[in-house]
Amino acid sequence: MDKITLTINGQEVKATRGMTVLEAAQSADIYVPTLCHYPDLEPYGGCRLCIVEIEKMRGLPTACTTPATDGMVVTTESSAIQQVRQTSLELILSTHPCDCLECHRRERCGPYDICLRHVAVTDRCVVCPANDNCELQQVADYIGVHELRIPRDTMPRTIDTSNPFFDLDRNRCILCARCVRACQEITGVGAIDMAYRGYGMKVATFGDMPLMDSICRSCGECMVRCPVGAITPKDTVLPEREVKTVCTYCGIGCSMYLGVKDDKVISVRGDEQGPANQGRLCVKGRFGIAEFVNHRERLTTPLIRKNGRLVKASWDEALDFIAGKLGKYRGDEVAVISSAKSTNEDNYVMQKLARAVLGTNNVDHCARL
Amino acid sequence: MAGLVTTFGSGASTNSIKDMSDARCILAIGTNTTEAHPIIGMNMRKAVREGTRLIVANPLEIPLVRDADIWLQHRSGTDVVLLMGMMKVIVDEDLMDTAFIEERCENYDFFKDSLKNYPLSLVENITGVPGEKVAEAARLYATNSPAAIFYTMGITQHTHGTDNVIAVANLAMLTGNVGKPGSGVNPLRGQNNVQGACDVGALPNVYPGYQPVNNEDIKEKFESAWGARLNPTPGKTLTEIMPLAHEGKIKAMYLMGENPSLSDPDSTHVREALRRLDLFVVQDIFLSETAQLADVVLPATSFAEKDGTFTNTERRVQRVRKAIEPVGDSRPDWWITCQIARRMGASGFDFEHPSQIMEEIASVTPSYGGINYSRLEKEGLQWPCPTEEHPGTAILHTELFSRGKGHFVPLEYRPAAELPDDEYPLVLTTDRSLFQFHTGTMTRKVRGLNTFLSEELVAINPGDAEALGIDDGDKIQVISRRGEVTAKAGVTESTPPGTIAMTFHFAETPTNELTNPALDPVSKIPEFKVAAVRVQKIGRVAAKTA
Incomplete structure (x- = not known):
C-alpha cells in the first residue's frame, strides 16, 4: 500500500493512495457533512455538502470526488464553505418536510403535540420512522438552518407501498441516489433510477411502475443505505439488543445480527464485517427469518402417535419411548437421517449416535437433493 | 463431491467467495446463481461490471444470462459433451497450460486421446449449441486467466452427475485454473450447513473429516475415541434408504430437520416407505409433511435459539449464536440426540454445551483440529485448519492437490436415464425461486415472501404452450411415469422448446412425485434435472348455469 500524508485543518493525516479527501478526513475522525456518500458506493458528488478548500485548487471541490494526494493542504471549515453548503442544504430541504429541523423544540416534541409552528402531523420528524436515526437531522444540526430562503415545494409525491417488506415515501426523499446506486453497484439489478428532471425528479422503476411490478428482487440494500426516512421497513420496531449469528438459508453463510425484543426476533441486519457477505443480505435473509422463527405453528411439545393420532407428550415420555424401541433393531434395520439445516454439533452427535450406539453407518442427509 | 475427490482429492469448494473479484473469467454452469445464491450472484454481476468475462451454460434463460458475454443454452443432461467439446478446442488450439499439466497432473495423455470423440459437429448435434459458440466460450475461458468455475445442482443432479463434475475439474486442470486466487472449481452449497454436515460425518461411508469407515486403522481410532465397537460396512445413502424402507428391510428411522416427502424423487413412493416403518421419529421445528407421518415428533429449536457452528460453501466454520430462548418446550437438536443416547445407556454423550462437542470434533477430525469456540468468537475459520496456530486455508491445492497430482479422467457421454418419447414428449427440469426455499417449510410461513410467489408456475415455452392450447395462467396437469401434479402454467421464453421447469417449493404441487x-x-x-413428462390443459370448471 502506498502511503501519503496530507494536512487537514492543520492536522497531519496519513492516508492510502486512492482514498478521496473525504475518506482521508473520516479516517482521521474529522467530520465533513455529506448525504450522498456511502462507504461501499462509488463517489457521486450529488449533495454538494462535503465541499472543502484545497490549497492550489480553484473553487470549493467536493471532498468525496477529489482524490487525496501527498502534501495536499485541506480546510474543511471556513465562512465561504459554510455559506455555500448552507445554500445547498436549503435546496435539499426545500423538497423535504423540514420545519422540525429548524425547531429548537424538536427533541421534546411528541407526535400529537400542538405545534406552534403549524407543522402538519404527517410532516413532523417525530412521525418519521428514521427519526433520531436520520442523517439529514445530523447534517442540519451541524450546518445549522435558521430559515429557508427558498419557498418550500409542498407538492405531494407518490408513496409506493407495493412491496411487502418496505415502503418508498418520495415525500421524504432527498434525491441522494444512494438507493439507485446500491441497486446498480451492489446488487447489479438496476430496478430503480433517477427519473424526470428538475422538481419532477424522483426515484422510479422502469416505466414508473410500482416496485412490485418491476424487476426489484426485494433485497432491501436500498433501504439499508437510505439516509432519511424515504425507504423504510414496514415493520419499524427497534430491537432491545442484537445477536450476531449466521443465516439459516443457503450455503453462503452470511453473517447477520438478529434484533431481539421481548424475547422475539424482530429484525435482521447484515454484518458489514461478514467475510462472505460484507453486510449484504437477500430478501430471505433480511425479511424471511423473524416470521418463521416466531410462527404460531412452531412445534412446542413432543408428540406421540396414539390410536392413529399425534397427541402431546412430556419429554421424558417421548425420549424413554424412543430409547426403549430403538435398541430393539439390528444395526442395518435402522437409518438415521441428519440435517444440512442443523449445526455441525447437532450433526456430529447424530452420526455418533448412529455409529457408536445403534451400530450402523446408515446415516445421511439431504446433500444430494 | 465424488467427482472432485477423484480428480483433486477433496470434494470441497477450492476457493473463497471474496477472491471471485480476482477472476478474469467466470463460467457459471448449472447454477441459477442470482436466485439460489443471491449474494454470490451480486458478486458475479459486480465482477462483470468491473471487466470480468462471464460464460453462462444453462438450458434455461436464467437472470444471469443478461450479464453474460456468452450464453451456452445446451440441452439438459448434455454437460459432459459441452465441456469435452470446449476442452477439445482448447487442446486443438494449444490454449492449455502445459507447464501446469506436466508439473501438477497425471493421466493427461490418456485423457487427451478421449477428446477426439468430441468434434464440434457432434457437440453441436447433441447439445444444440452452435459449434462456433462452444469454441468461442472455450477460447474465452482459456485465455482469460485466472478463470473460476461455479456450479450447483444443474451439474450434479444427473445419473451422470459425477461425470459432469469430473468434466468441470478436467477443464480447470487443463487451463491451470486451480490453486490460485480467482480460479478454481466451486460447487455452491445449497443449504446453510451441507458442507458442515458432510465434514462432521453425516455420510454413510465416512467418519468426521472424510475418514473412510471401511479402513481398519481409522475404525480403531474411532473405536478408542468413542469407546464402542464400530461397524466396518459403509451404510446406505438417503436415496437408497427409502427403497429399503419400502421393502421392509429398514424398520426404524430417526430423522432430524428434513422433509424427504417433498424433497426426494418419486415422493409418492417415499411417503409409502415412511408409512411402512415400524418406528419413525421426526425432529423438526414445524409439523412438516414428513413429520405428519411420524410415530413420535420431537420439537427442535430453530437456529435463532441455539449455539453452534455452520460451515459455509467456502469451508468457513462460523459461530451460530442463541438470540432468544427456545420457543415453547422445544430443545436444541444436539440435546435431544444426546438424551436418546444416554437413555439407551450409552456413554460419551454428556455434553453440556455445543462448545464441548466442537472440542470432540476437533480431536477426531484433522481438518478441524485447530478450531475451537474461543477462536471462532473472533472470526470464522476456513478448514483445513489442523492446529491452533494455523490461520485456516483460503485456497485449496495451491502447491499440491489433496491427492498429490491432479487426475485427468477421460469421459464418455451417457444420456439421461429417461429421455422424452412419444408418450412423454417433454423434459422436466427442476429450478428454484429466490423467494422460496427448498420445500418451503420456513419461507412459506413468511407472508411477504408468499406475495412474490405463492404457488407453482410451470415454466413452459410459448411454442409448446400454443401447441397444447395452453395460455399463461391456465391450470395444467404434468404427468410422468411416476405421478401427476397440477399447477398453473407460466408461459415464458426463458424455457427452451421441449423443456418445462418447475420448483419443488410447494406441497400443493409436489413436483418430486414426477422426478426420476x-x-x-x-x-x-x-x-x-431430466425427467420425461407430458402436459395437458385441465378443462375449465364448467361455469354455473344461471
Missing part, C-alpha cells in the same frame, strides 16, 4: 429416482452410480444423487 434413477441414481448416479457413484454419488447416488438422483436425476432431478
